[in-house]
Amino acid sequence: MQDATPENPYEANEIWLDSERVTEADGLPRGVTVAFKPTSVGNVVRLSSAGRYQNVQIDLGSAANCVVSLGSVRVAFGGLKISFVINNGRVSSGAAVSVGDGTVFNGATHIIGALSDGIAVTIGRDCLFASNVSVRGSSHHGLWDMDSGELLNPEAGITVGDHVWVGNQVILLNKAEIGSGSVVAARSIVNKRFVEQNALLAGTPAAVRRSRVEWTNGFPKDNGAQPRNVPNR
Incomplete structure (x- = not known):
């Protein structure tokens, strides 16, 4: 193992597997790597031994005092990368990325944390991410109104509720919010913010295309010839 700083990066940052602190790279779950740079100090990474990881990269090279929390997720193939932002020499500080239990990544997904303190990218439980999804918690650069001087793109975080299906090549940008039970169509x-639950979102930019939808992992053998039994609601 190579030190990223004169001190051990596993001392300058806290990496946890369940309730056990990881003190060297060999203690990480198989399929997980954590990258450091000299600016990587005070970060906390929490992993679950119940997770199933393939090519999970957690890059703390642009992070200080940030938090990454992965529940019992499943990265089936394609990989998951989590990184943070550097802007004119300033690194992300105090930002957070969290993913809930049961969420599945079925292809390459890149989650970028915010630059600003206290801003989080939060993904709930039992979500499903298709291939080539980009979750961008920062705009990286300032966009200003020339007349008022107002910052037009302040960081507000990203929130994905529970049991959300995110389609192929979807991009989630700063300020995005998706209600639980919803579906985001491919390339949207x-x-x-979309606070409505069980909504079908589609488009560039996305809009609600249908309400009161419900998705399941299984696809019907009869191709929908018979409707599902819907309980009284």
């Missing part, structure tokens, strides 16, 4: 771009 979500850049604002």
